[in-house]
Amino acid sequence: MKRSAFYKYLKKPGSYRILAGSIIVGLLALATLTGGAWTSYGPDELDLDHLLTPPSVGWMKRLLATEAGLRMQQRNQAGGRGDSHPRAVTADDEDLDFLQGDSARDGKPAEDSASLGGAAGSPTDAGSGGEGPSAAGAATGGDGGYGQEARHTNKAHLLGTDKNGRDMMALLVAGARNCFLPGLVTCAFALGLGVPLGLFAGYYGGRVRKIVGTFNSTILSLPRLVLILVVICALEPNVYYTMGVLGATLIPRVSELIATRVRILSNMGFILAAKEAALSDFKILYRHLFWYQNRAVFFIQFSLIMAESILVETTLSYLQFGTKPPEVSWGNIIEGSQMSFFSGFYWITFFPAMAIILAILGFFYLGDGLNARLAYREGR
Amino acid sequence: MLEVPLLSIKDLCIWFGGGGNYLKAVNHASLEVGRGEIVGLIGQSGSGKTTLAMGLLGLVKGYPGLWAGTAELDGKNLLPDMSRLITLKGDNVEKRYIPYQRAHRRQLHGVLGREIATIFQEPKASLDPFYTVGEHMLEALERNLDRHGGAATGGGLKAVGIGLLKDVGLVDAENLWGLHPHEISGGMAQRVMISMALCAKPKLLIADEPSTSLDVTTQAKLLQLFLHLRDKHGLSIIIISHDIGVIQEISSRIYVMHRGSVVETGASARVLSSPKHPYTASLLDSFSRFGEKLPMPPANPDAGKGCAYREMCAAYRGMLTQDERTRCEGDKPPGQAESLAAAAGVAPVDWSKCHYADKNKAHGPGTPSTANMDRLSAADGSQENIVEVRALRKRFSQGTRSFLALNDISLSIPKGGTYGLVGESGSGKSTLGLSLMALQDVDGGEIIYKGEDILKQSKARMLVLRREIRMLFQHPEGVLNSGMTIESILAEGLEREGRVETADKRRRVSEALEQVRLDPSHGARYPSNLSSGEKQRATIARALITKPAFLVCDEPVASLDLAIQSQVMSLLKEFQRHLGLSYLFISHNLALVKILAHRIGVMYMGYLVEEARVEHFTVSGVRHPYTRLLLASTPSLDPGIREVLAAYPDVEPVRLEGGCPFRNRCPVYLSKRDSICETAMPPLVEHSAGARVACHFPLG
């Protein structure tokens, strides 16, 4: 039976993962390149008429709306959509006490929240307690900090708006860029240093290998996030510095991987054969060992490191050490609206969280699928 | 066969894959083993001989799509009822394979390791690296306590275990007991495996290529051990090998397999003297007429119409009448299964998959040609040497230990001739090859190539010399970078010639490919798309492209099938004749070296112990005891040669300090016990015309 080429492709190992991964990565790259060119609103436009608007996609609403959220929406609608102080309507709602951090700037009376306590109130401390880092992020922002008022208020908000009236869709697109570009910095560090170090260590062995090994083991004995915190502590928090440090902490993984492969390859004979054919060391390293034997590993590691760096970037932004507001990152969207998930404004955290998971999954799947394909090709 | 056979396999099929697209690894094969009989199963790689044995034991890798057939050991069924579990249709094999595997394991419970014992090709890897030899033995003994009545206590078991180890020739068993697998040699590990097998007092021993990874001398002693086991314990043995020499030496009956089917079976003396099947004949040919161009067997004998072997069949080409030929062209000869059915279930004892098997001697192997002798004259006249090695010395050190891998080696390689270098692993022969290529630094000595010392040349001069001196390696798949096309691999050799035009490069690449009988279109392929023979020819082309004068061939055919070895050797011969190449031919196989070489040097533990012209190397002609051991150990069709082996003790080679390194294995020393052997390494001195020997008491 004659099968189409696509069918044959799907039969190979890892092809579904590669396919799914490249679709997601492609979307991400598209969002990074085009920026907000095709969204109705820019990330810094404030639609003050539509604060905390739920997504306009009906099925999504039905699927995701919690009971509390539905009540919330009903009240919103009852209070009129143009109300610029939705909080006033809901001041007595029990669910809303999680929002106290967010609502600080809306002038919500403090005693309202103080009257609520008990077991359910405690986790709020994490988000909005006296330390106040999370509240500070939102409170100090203010309208001016986020941009100017939107002109075209009649357009729909596909994924809803946040508490400042920013369009979620626009925020997600803007956040994509702040995930993707720092990831490239990480890759440049990790691969740019890790690959040569691995090649040298594997090819020359002996003392070179020992030096690289010592370097790797020093890096490996520090928890990655803690090392990044040390650097942040020493320097001003800057997402590109931290991504560079993340790249450095990934060097051991890349170089060990490459060195092990090179060591196995050295026993196979073509390196000896290349020396016999009077090739220079550089040509053996670059052509035989890197280009013809390890470039697949390079691309696999590229996507795995991208996944890793998105994970770390969003985490750092969440910890307020990464991308700082008003710059948008998926991590700091979640950080800035800590407890909204519990109070019915699910969309403010749900969509960024989904975007993070999907982006990481996409790169993971791509890398893993390519890895499976490589293993298949090498007959492992 | 009158008695009931011990093992009887009928119509066994193991097919891989599914959905109508099967790889028929074992295709309707039947096999019988009598009590106390050694049966040989011979075939090249991919013939299904290992799959047959492993399938029987439920150890087959991957997921077979089809199982069929029966197997009985002493009346006990070894295979589960397959009709319920495996069907012919469908392509999702894995799911159904797992219940089959479970049922098979249940069926084999109490058989594996009890009635049937197995030993494998890689003896060292077959032992768990975390446990000592003693722990392995105890494990095997504890499982079979009932067969060693009265030895149930720990100390008693150890005594039994040591007794069993000594039984397989491990004299130093007490010492061995506490060692880990990485501390013992391959030959010792294989003996440990055998004695573990003996713990159960099994009825049948399956030996899957038991000696392939071992040195020839170790192999010869191991084969003697198999005979001893059969005589002492009444053990039946199936020995699986690709090496006719190994099989013929010990087996009483032979099954020849090709591409999953048995093509011939019979008493080994009959099969080896007058084969009835053209494939068997070609196997024998590639053994006895080594180094000549021989017809290749068909890749897929089940395809097409008529007998697929007719192209290589001497009878078809010569003796048969026109009518008889029509039958060969029209019908496939009946397989084992059909013959089985025709003989009412009694497996034919003397049978071949051929229409005219009864026309005995119709296929018989060709007589060894005299072509070997011609080449001797070629290099005779030239007294000129292309390479001279003088007092080459290399010391390797590993931690605190160090040893001389090359100990003042001096030899000269005639121009246009071949110098053969023979020795076991660890003898230093490959180190010498690499030193000659200047790929390995040495501690002293000179290598004179056409009057200049290679070791003292500048880098720039070496780049030129590297074009003239090239090397062939043992593993072609390692040499060819799997990510590059053949063309780009070959073109690398031209890089050092400065700028070469693309068209010129193309032309020279296809020229080189044509020289080694490869189609120029192969240049665009990747190494993984070539067969192992084609790969090795591509590495030869890789060397030839720079138009060399001298080739170092380091075991160039050791990893190839016999028929392909023959092909490669004939190519090498041809290049010597037409291009005037000189070779240093390194091999562990003295018979192989004798085909190509004019002079032969024998190395042992870093010393050159004997060197002479090729005619000198006969059992009666050689003067050094080690050379005679090598000669007698080399698998050959002449069984008489083995009698020499009896004089040699069964000990492992060790690097002895001071004195003659060979003395622990030397029958002369062991009878004389002369102290000079213990104190002084004998110098390499001229013994008779052109023969140099390093021995205090040279033979005969």
Add this chain to the structure above:
Amino acid sequence: MRSIAKIVGFFAGSLFLVSLLIFGIIHLTPGDIAEIHNLSPSTAHQLYLDRPMAIQYFLWLRGCLTLDFGISMVNGAKVSSQIAEYAPPTLLLTFGSLFLSLLVSIPLGVYRGLRPVSPLGKFISLAVYTLSSIPVFVLGYIVLAVVFGVFRFYVTTPPDGPFRFWPYVSYYSLPIFVLAVGNGTIGEFVRFISLEVQNVNSAMFIKAARARGSSLWKHFFRSMVLPIFNIIVTNMAVLLGGLVVVERIFNFHGLGWLSWEATLKRDFSVIMGITLVMAFLIRVFMLANDLLAVWLDPRMRE
């Protein structure tokens, strides 16, 4: 013996390098520490900030060797007592989640290693991949949302006093779960263990043991001990790194939370102390791994 001495020497040497690295990052970067924190000259003197760099390092290292990491630059408290106060819950959290990871991933990994193409095996790998791509903080919110949404109850006050089962379990279970799953630890364990099982399963000596009919369990177990310990050690750093996020989400006062706060306030001596303690912990595990390898693997003894 030689190899043991070598391993212990390497342990000490690498700890020295780590201390050098931490000190270098903090002190060799631009910015005057005393100026940042408006430290009084007496406090600066107490922190050796008025000495040359090499002396500073030497004094700091000497202090560290006697478990004295200096004083906090923000509130002047002793760093070592701060660490001692925050460390126990963190250790409980770390080892709890390590235990949970092993408990879940060993059976899953072994199954997937033995049956990689079976539907369940494929499902395990898919689930593992998906779970390990969820960042800790996102997973933390999902878990919190579920717990609040369904039970509307969550114990947030740390239990104190003698060990009682329920208070401890209800307080620690969520962070332990999030740290084990969200940090990719379980995913990494399952992947690694299944790969290792596949390797051992296809090893020649297992095939030979099968052909002998002897029990494979013993051989399997002995070959798996070292790899499993190895993966635990390599994942210690990841686990400790994940603490920062988990403790922040659950407002869990441990070392991770302390280091987050210290970074926020740029409290150099605290962050240096915590990092060094964590590195020491990881190094001890690595040392144990190396010693275990020498003890168990006869090939490593030379």
